[in-house]
Structures are given as structure tokens and as C-alpha cells.
Amino acid sequence: MQPGQNGQAQARPAYYAHSGTPGDYRDWQGLPEHLIETAALAARFAEVFGLEKAASTAGLFHDLGKYDPEFQRRLTGADIRVDHSTAGAAILRQLARDGSPFDVLMAEIISYAILGHHAGLPDRRSAEPSCFEERCRRFTDRLDPAWRDEIAPDLAGLLPERMLKAIGVGNRHVAFDMSVIARFLFSCLVDADFKNTEEFYAKLENRQVDREWPALGDLLPDYLSRFDAYMAGLPRDGELNPLRRDILAHVRAGAALAPGLFTLTVPTGGGKTLASLGFALDHAKAHGLRRIIYAIPFTSIIDQTATTFRHVLGGEHILEHHSAIEEDEAARRGQRDFPTSRDKLRLAMEDWAAPVVVTTNVQLFESLFASRTSRARKLHNIAGSIIILDEAQTLPRHLLKPAVRMLDSLARLFGCTIVLCTATQPALGKHGPDGGQGFPDGLDLEGRELAPDPHSLAARLRRARIERVGEMSNEALVAAMRPLPQALVIVNSRRHALELYKAAKEAGLDGLLHLTTRQCAAHRREILNDARHRLKDGLPCRLIATSLIEAGVDVDFPRVWRAEAGWDQITQAAGRCNREGRRRLEDSIVGVFAAPDYPPPREIKSLVEDTVRALGAHQGDIQTLDAMRSFYGEVYWRMAERLDREGIVDALKLDGRETNFAFRDVAQKFRMIESNMEPVIVPFDDKAIKAVDDLPFERIPSGLIARKLQTYIVQVPARARELLIRCGHVAFECPEQRGDQFAVLRTRNLYDPEVGLLWETPEYLALEDTIV
Incomplete structure (x- = not known):
């Protein structure tokens, strides 16, 4: 209570996180309610990798800036811009500065997530005023002290012993590991904030909420029964089918091994897709893993693999995700203004909560190195998963070192099992077959091959x-x-x-x-x-x-x-x-x-x-595995330092006890598809036309529509798309509700039924030479 001018006690003014009916505060969301609920949800997301307290702290502090009376004026309709994302980070660092060195370090890492929960993870230092250092330096505390009573944070023990042990003493990649921890905490915060906000507005505005997925553990008995029945029904005659069965039995026998890194080296025709699925199901059952993520190099085989999985397991709970529809154009171009909570709800974001996810390498790895909220939201659901990298040899070589480091961190810190699955294994182990030097800073793959005698298989299956x-x-x-x-x-x-x-x-x-x-x-x-x-x-x-x-x-x-x-x-x-x-x-x-x-x-x-x-x-x-290893040896020797051509690993470092993570810079540089391409949606059939027709209905989430449209996208050079838009051949549909997310082809005859989308003028032909 606060004393009034007449000496009578007055109620302290209420603070709100999100507005409801104008002028009627009964349906507005209280700020302490939002902070505490977001903290609890973030902690639940982080439980699988043991950082519940850090994630909860991020949730408690993320909207602390809304205790600024100016922000409350904005909620009531004042046309003012208020940065509410910096306060929590600046105050958290102040409160933690007298704690243990690890708590100080974790407070900094949590601060990246708080600073970025609207505009994306920032760089520590840059020429931009939006960087970590500049925002915290400019911060002026105008917050009502009421927050101290309403959220009561405890900042001790933010980095538990289990995670310290997993990082390891003397680990020369500790900075990279800590940057991955920051990304996963960011993911927990972003997803919890989104879900809590979505729940509030869904009730208020009668919106449709995207689906909830069942847990893999609940589905495993049915999945394993279906898988065994499917395999029993396959032909047994000839030379190839018995060999495929032997491979499957050997691979499944490896499922009892401890989670971590594996290779699966099976030539084309050996049934490695079904063998890897059988391993994943058995391995999830043996170790309580949470989901299966199957990553594929090209969209051309996502549908093939997803169809196989649906045929074997049933299709209801399998998410096929390769959409290029992520965020609106303003967000991709780094808009300076922070999007509102309502803005965020319209974004086409996927959270990968499904028990089985079939996706692309681009979607997986660019999300793992992303700074934007829309892509990072899914990361915490990767923890405790089985990740099968099909055709692992297709990982871009100029990004191979940071990709390998990320796989190592996922396995050591976040309980993931990773299977490098291919006929042409890319030799990423730290030791070669002769025991000598392998891939620089390679993976610990010794004794982790799942296939029976890969050399013999290569000869038998030629x-x-x-x-x-x-x-x-x-x-x-x-x-x-x-x-x-x-x-x-x-x-x-x-x-x-x-x-x-x-x-x-x-x-x-x-x-x-x-x-x-x-x-x-x-x-x-x-x-x-x-x-x-x-x-x-x-x-x-x-x-x-x-x-x-x-x-x-x-x-x-x-x-x-x-x-x-x-x-x-x-x-x-x-x-x-x-x-x-x-x-x-x-x-x-x-x-x-x-x-x-x-x-x-x-x-x-x-x-x-x-x-x-x-x-x-x-x-x-x-045509042997030894010849393939000789090839990779030549490639890695020639490329040497260009295996991290963009200097991504070095952009994530610790300066003494202080972090120096260039998250935004890294996200811009970690591009698996190097060309400057943009998506165009093609209304190819009735299903696509129906999904486009749903865009005006604001109650339908953008993510739900994007999921339906993802198989109708053609990537075109950015300049070509700009020209198509200027000429009226392509247009952003429903920009008032969806922003610049859905660029739809309107001139249908530009899409040839034999060839596909024809956009060329002579100036684009040179670019085409570089695109496969």
C-alpha cells in the first residue's frame, strides 16, 4: 500500500503484461502472473537437460521492463516506443555480480536470452546500438520496486554440477559449449513466452491454438508393434532381402548401447532407412528418449521418407517440416522496432514437439545456429532426441567444423543420440581407420558403427x-x-x-x-x-x-x-x-x-x-570404402582451415570470465544454402489453393497454414522475386494479418507443368550456374 495526499493508504497500481478489452482491466493479463507462469513453463522445458533454475530465472526476468510506468502507458494506447527487454538483463547482471564465478557467467548467458526474446539473440559487441554491451550500458532503471516483492528471484546454483561435469575439465571448446547452453535457454524462454501469450490471447479472442502432440513414450508400444508387423510382411526371397534382414537385426541389437554418437554405413539398397528407424524406436525405448528427428539433405526425399514412416507407423503423429516460411520480411531484414506480442502470434513458427519429425539439414542446422526467435523456438525439444542424419556426407564442407562441434555438444550436454547414416561415410571421427589423425577436432566414433562389417557390405551390395x-x-x-x-x-x-x-x-x-x-x-x-x-x-x-x-x-x-x-x-x-x-x-x-x-x-x-x-x-x-576415405582425406587436407571458412567457432569465445558471443553474426554466416534465395508459394493443386484461401482467417495460426504450404514452395533468386512482385506476378497475401510471410504466385502460367517455375531474364542466368 502507498500513502495518499490525505494520509489514507492507497493500493499500489497494478502492472500488466498484455492488454485486453480497452478501458476494462478485468480481462488483462497481470505482469506477475505472466512472469511466474512463463518461468514455470521454461523450467519444465529445460528439465530434460538439467537447467531448470536458469530457465526459470530467464522467465522471471524477461519482461521485467514492463514494470516501467511508460510501458503501462503504452499498453493503454500511448503512441510511444518502450524497450522492455533490456531491463531484465541489466538488473539480473547487477544482482548476480557478487555471486560465484559460475553464477556470474550464467547470469550473462541468461541475459542474452532476455535481451533477445523479441528481436533475436544479440552480439556481445558490434557497431549496432542493439548489441548486448550497448543496450546494457544505456539502461536507466525506471522500474517500480514492486517487482522485488512479486517475483523474489534466487540466483544461486544456476549451473548445476551435472552440466559442469558434462562440459568437462580442460575442454578447449568450453566457449562453444556455453554458447549452445545460451541457445537452449533462449529456446526455453521464447517458447514459454509464446505459449503463455498465445494461451492468453486464444481465450480472449477465440483464436485457434495449434495442436498438442503426444509423447513418444506413450506411442512406442504401438509403434514397435507396427514396425515389427511391417517388417514381417516384407518379401524374404532372393539374395537381397535376407541380407537386409541381417543388417536390420544387427543394427537393432546396437540400440542397447549408451546414447551418444553412432555411424551407420550401409550401401544403397541395404535398407538403411528402415534399419535406422528400427534402431531409433528400440533406442528410445531402452533409454527413455523423447523424440526421433530424421534430417535429410533435400526436400526431394523428405516426402519419400515421411511417406515410408507414415506407412509403417501410421501418419497421425509425424511432423514433416521443411518450410521456408519462417518470419515476415521485416523481421528477416533485422527491423529495429521490437514486435509486439500480438505480432509474434502471427509468425509461422514450428516448435518440433511432435514425437517424430522429418526435416531438412538446412532446417535443423540453421535453427541450431539461429539468432531469430522463430527458428530458435524449437531447440529445447531437440534435447533428449535421437537425430538421424541421413546422407550425412552432404553437410556443407565450409561449415563442417562448427556442425561437428554442434553435434558433439548435443550428445555430451543435451542427451542426444546422433546417427550419421550414409553409404559414403564422411570420415568425421577424431581417429582414422589406421589409428592416426582423423577429422580435425573430430567426433568420438570409435566402436560406434551400427552396421555389420561395412567393407563386406560395400562389396556384396555393389x-x-x-x-x-x-x-x-x-x-x-x-x-x-x-x-x-x-x-x-x-x-x-x-x-x-x-x-x-x-x-x-x-x-x-x-x-x-x-x-x-x-x-x-x-x-x-x-x-x-x-x-x-x-x-x-x-x-x-x-x-x-x-x-x-x-x-x-x-x-x-x-x-x-x-x-x-x-x-x-x-x-x-x-x-x-x-x-x-x-x-x-x-x-x-x-x-x-x-x-x-x-x-x-x-x-x-x-x-x-x-x-x-x-x-x-x-x-x-x-569403389570401396577405403577409396572413399582417401577422397575425404584429400578434401579435408585441401580445405584445412576452410572447414570453418566463416570463422564461426572463433566467433563464440570467452574473454576470461566474460562471454563474447557473436550470435547475430554467426547466424548470418551459417548458411547451408549460400545463394540469396527467397520462397514463392505455388498454388499447384486444390490443397494449396485451399490453404491460401485460409490466409484471411486470422483465427487460423500462420504456423498451421505454413505447414500445409511447405511442399508448394520454390526458392528463387531474391532479385527475381522482387521483379515478380513489382510486375504483379507474385504478391504477399493478407499482409495486414500475416506480414510478408506468404509470397504467392498469381500468374499461374509462369509455372510450367513440365519444367516448373520460369522466372529468368538474362541477368539471372549467371546465378543459375551455381545452383543445383
């Missing part, structure tokens, strides 16, 4: 011969395909694929199909299904594709041509030739050709040179 065939022009490729009713040609750019397709069409070849990222995923699914039916029925099928087809796509051609590339890509291309082993090995040829009219990008040219050096120095059979 289905094709790889031959160099010299230079081939488009005319020569068309001539080579003409006598063969079924053939596959894989090239290095979308421009080459398009022009070869046009040349083959003009030459009158039957059964022509064209597959590139010009097409949305839903369209590519139809093309691949058409190809599989043609191949099975013996109909003409001549498929011209970019490299998206060679990593895991389930097709079986009698003859393949592959433009020159790295040995790993060529070996993967060979997996599309005689995949099921129905033809003789000597008749199943993968012809590797040079394309003089389409010089490869610099990186592919360097990988071709690595291949020549590795195979030239390699003794014996060039």
Missing part, C-alpha cells in the same frame, strides 16, 4: 560399374539416351538440366521427365511417382535431374550418366543404377562425363581434382 566417358555435349547425351528407353542423366545446375531437357524434347525422345528445384516438392513427388511407375512397367523413362535425385531417392535405372563431381556424389549417383540388383553388374554402367558447355562451380571443380588425386594414389578397387 550394383553398378563407374566409368569415365570423356566430354559429352547436350547433343551427345541426347544421342546416348536415344537407343535406351530408360536412362538417368544428373547434371550440376538447373540451367544445364533445363537446356538438356529442351534439347531432348526437340529431338523427339519419349518418356522425358525433368526434375529440379524449379519445381515445388509436391510437383517433384508426382514426377518421381511417374518415373517409378514407368520404370516398373517397362515404359520409356528418360529422366534429366540435378543432384537432388542422387542422395537417397528410391529409383532404379538400368543406365546412368553423371556430370563430373566429387567421388561421394558419383558413388551416390551409382546408387540410382540397378538399385534392386535385377540386372548384371557389368551391364549397369554409370558414365561420368565432362560438360564443356557448362563448367562446374569452383567447389565442384575442386572436388573433381580431389577425386583424381585420391583415386590416383589409391591402390586396388576404386
Whole structure:
């Protein structure tokens, strides 16, 4: 109570977190209520990795700035800007400064999350006024002291002994580990804040809330029963099916091993997708792990894998997530003004609370290194998960060191099991097969191979011969395909694929199909299904594709041509030739050709040179695992420091007892797709048209609509999209409700039913040469 002018006690003014009916405070959300509820929810999210107290502290302090009377004026309609995100960080650091060194360090780490819970994780220092240092330096305490009584924080023991032990004494990557802890606490705070705010406004405005997912543990008995029944129903005859069963049994036997890092090295055709799923289900049961995350390099096989999982497990609780619809354009461009809570509710954010998630490497790793709230929200749900990296060899080499460091931190600190799953294992262990030096700062993979005798499997499952065939022009490729009713040609750019397709069409070849990222995923699914039916029925099928087809796509051609590339890509291309082993090995040829009219990008040219050096120095059979290891040795030796070309690991450091994390800078640099591309939504079928038609209905969450539209996206050069928008061919739908998230194609004839989206003018063709 406070004394009034007449000496009578007056009630202390109430403080609110979120406004309700104007002028009627009965349905407004109280500030202490929001802080305490967000803290409790954040603590629950962090429980799996033992940082409940730190996450709770972040929740208690995140909106402390709303105790500023100026912010309360803003809630009542005053047109003023109030930074409410800095106060909690600045005051938390002041309160913790006399604590133990670890508590001081953790207070700083929590402060990054508080500072970033609207605008994204900041850099510690930069030329921008939004950096950690400048915001805390400029802070002036105008808060009502009432907060001290209403939230009563306890700042001792913010870094528990379990986490200290997991980080390890003498760990030279402790700064990187602490930066990952900061990211996971940020995720807990962002998701808790979002969910508490969403619950408040959903009740107030009769909004639809996105779904709640069941726990994996509750589903496992049914999943395991379904999996066993499915496997029992598969054919048992022939040479290949018994071998697949032996591989599956061996892999599943490894599920009892302690969680951590594993490799699964199985050649194409060995059934590694189902084997890895069987391992994940058994491993989750044995160790109480929370979800299965299956990460795939290309959207072209997300649908294939998700369909397989739905067929085996049932489809109700499997999330397929590869959407490029993340945030509106203003947020991506780093708007200076903080979005309001209502603004945040319209963002297309995915939280990965599903028990099974099928996603892309881009979505997984760029989220792990993100600074934006929309991508970071999901991170805490990764803890305690089984992460299967399918086709692990496709991780971009210029980001390999930070990616490897992240995998190591996930396994040591956050209870994750990670399976590097591929036919062409990328040699990321700290030791080589001979016991010598392996990958720089590599993973502890010794004794963690799940497959039975990978060398023997590589020999037994070989289905094709790889031959160099010299230079081939488009005319020569068309001539080579003409006598063969079924053939596959894989090239290095979308421009080459398009022009070869046009040349083959003009030459009158039957059964022509064209597959590139010009097409949305839903369209590519139809093309691949058409190809599989043609191949099975013996109909003409001549498929011209970019490299998206060679990593895991389930097709079986009698003859393949592959433009020159790295040995790993060529070996993967060979997996599309005689995949099921129905033809003789000597008749199943993968012809590797040079394309003089389409010089490869610099990186592919360097990988071709690595291949020549590795195979030239390699003794014996060039299609063995030893030859593949020689190739990776050449690549890693050549690239050396460029395995972290952007200096990401060094941008996350400790200066004495003080953090110096450049989160925003790192997020900008960790880009797995380097080209400047933007999404365009194509209303390809009735499902897509219906989802676009739902955009005006504000009660439907953006995330729910984005989930339905994610298979209808084509990534185009940013300048091309800007031109399409200026000319009226593409428009942001419902910007007043959805911001700049949903850029939809309006001129339908720009999407060719055979080729996909055609946006080119001559100025874009040079950029196209670099895109596969």
C-alpha cells in the first residue's frame, strides 16, 4: 500500500503484461502472473537437460521492463516506443555480480536470452546500438520496486554440477559449449513466452491454438508393434532381402548401447532407412528418449521418407517440416522496432514437439545456429532426441567444423543420440581407420558403427560399374539416351538440366521427365511417382535431374550418366543404377562425363581434382570404402582451415570470465544454402489453393497454414522475386494479418507443368550456374 495526499493508504497500481478489452482491466493479463507462469513453463522445458533454475530465472526476468510506468502507458494506447527487454538483463547482471564465478557467467548467458526474446539473440559487441554491451550500458532503471516483492528471484546454483561435469575439465571448446547452453535457454524462454501469450490471447479472442502432440513414450508400444508387423510382411526371397534382414537385426541389437554418437554405413539398397528407424524406436525405448528427428539433405526425399514412416507407423503423429516460411520480411531484414506480442502470434513458427519429425539439414542446422526467435523456438525439444542424419556426407564442407562441434555438444550436454547414416561415410571421427589423425577436432566414433562389417557390405551390395566417358555435349547425351528407353542423366545446375531437357524434347525422345528445384516438392513427388511407375512397367523413362535425385531417392535405372563431381556424389549417383540388383553388374554402367558447355562451380571443380588425386594414389578397387576415405582425406587436407571458412567457432569465445558471443553474426554466416534465395508459394493443386484461401482467417495460426504450404514452395533468386512482385506476378497475401510471410504466385502460367517455375531474364542466368 502507498500513502495518499490525505494520509489514507492507497493500493499500489497494478502492472500488466498484455492488454485486453480497452478501458476494462478485468480481462488483462497481470505482469506477475505472466512472469511466474512463463518461468514455470521454461523450467519444465529445460528439465530434460538439467537447467531448470536458469530457465526459470530467464522467465522471471524477461519482461521485467514492463514494470516501467511508460510501458503501462503504452499498453493503454500511448503512441510511444518502450524497450522492455533490456531491463531484465541489466538488473539480473547487477544482482548476480557478487555471486560465484559460475553464477556470474550464467547470469550473462541468461541475459542474452532476455535481451533477445523479441528481436533475436544479440552480439556481445558490434557497431549496432542493439548489441548486448550497448543496450546494457544505456539502461536507466525506471522500474517500480514492486517487482522485488512479486517475483523474489534466487540466483544461486544456476549451473548445476551435472552440466559442469558434462562440459568437462580442460575442454578447449568450453566457449562453444556455453554458447549452445545460451541457445537452449533462449529456446526455453521464447517458447514459454509464446505459449503463455498465445494461451492468453486464444481465450480472449477465440483464436485457434495449434495442436498438442503426444509423447513418444506413450506411442512406442504401438509403434514397435507396427514396425515389427511391417517388417514381417516384407518379401524374404532372393539374395537381397535376407541380407537386409541381417543388417536390420544387427543394427537393432546396437540400440542397447549408451546414447551418444553412432555411424551407420550401409550401401544403397541395404535398407538403411528402415534399419535406422528400427534402431531409433528400440533406442528410445531402452533409454527413455523423447523424440526421433530424421534430417535429410533435400526436400526431394523428405516426402519419400515421411511417406515410408507414415506407412509403417501410421501418419497421425509425424511432423514433416521443411518450410521456408519462417518470419515476415521485416523481421528477416533485422527491423529495429521490437514486435509486439500480438505480432509474434502471427509468425509461422514450428516448435518440433511432435514425437517424430522429418526435416531438412538446412532446417535443423540453421535453427541450431539461429539468432531469430522463430527458428530458435524449437531447440529445447531437440534435447533428449535421437537425430538421424541421413546422407550425412552432404553437410556443407565450409561449415563442417562448427556442425561437428554442434553435434558433439548435443550428445555430451543435451542427451542426444546422433546417427550419421550414409553409404559414403564422411570420415568425421577424431581417429582414422589406421589409428592416426582423423577429422580435425573430430567426433568420438570409435566402436560406434551400427552396421555389420561395412567393407563386406560395400562389396556384396555393389550394383553398378563407374566409368569415365570423356566430354559429352547436350547433343551427345541426347544421342546416348536415344537407343535406351530408360536412362538417368544428373547434371550440376538447373540451367544445364533445363537446356538438356529442351534439347531432348526437340529431338523427339519419349518418356522425358525433368526434375529440379524449379519445381515445388509436391510437383517433384508426382514426377518421381511417374518415373517409378514407368520404370516398373517397362515404359520409356528418360529422366534429366540435378543432384537432388542422387542422395537417397528410391529409383532404379538400368543406365546412368553423371556430370563430373566429387567421388561421394558419383558413388551416390551409382546408387540410382540397378538399385534392386535385377540386372548384371557389368551391364549397369554409370558414365561420368565432362560438360564443356557448362563448367562446374569452383567447389565442384575442386572436388573433381580431389577425386583424381585420391583415386590416383589409391591402390586396388576404386569403389570401396577405403577409396572413399582417401577422397575425404584429400578434401579435408585441401580445405584445412576452410572447414570453418566463416570463422564461426572463433566467433563464440570467452574473454576470461566474460562471454563474447557473436550470435547475430554467426547466424548470418551459417548458411547451408549460400545463394540469396527467397520462397514463392505455388498454388499447384486444390490443397494449396485451399490453404491460401485460409490466409484471411486470422483465427487460423500462420504456423498451421505454413505447414500445409511447405511442399508448394520454390526458392528463387531474391532479385527475381522482387521483379515478380513489382510486375504483379507474385504478391504477399493478407499482409495486414500475416506480414510478408506468404509470397504467392498469381500468374499461374509462369509455372510450367513440365519444367516448373520460369522466372529468368538474362541477368539471372549467371546465378543459375551455381545452383543445383
